[in-house]
Amino acid sequence: MEATIELYDLKAPAPMMPGMAINQIMKDIGGTLKQAGIVTNPPKELDGHGIYYLKSERGGSEAESLWIDNGCEVTCWAFELGKGWAQTETSKESGYKSPLPLTINLN
DSSP, X not given: OEEEEEEOOTTSXXXXXHHHHHHHHHHHHOSEEXXXXXXXXXXXXXXXXXXXXXXXXXXXXXXXXXXXXOSSOEEEEEXXXXXXXXXXXXXXXXXXXXXXXXXXEEO
């Protein structure tokens, strides 16, 4: 999958729903938010879902992740810890198709 990400200005408020989702994700994973945005070209089967990109730092390590918001819960879809992108077991169990191989284009 090639994901195009529209980055949010972290110095300005994010739109309400993405802002709430990103805030909850950061509470869950901890660390410091470095970048956040929304996928502007979601796969057809996820059209209508919010898919968020986060880059965060915790304990001196950076991580990138994609999260799916279905309106009821937010699930980590895939993550990158410096060794390449991987799909999470939770998203597999939830029935989400793999986004791999994954290319991220930041705008």
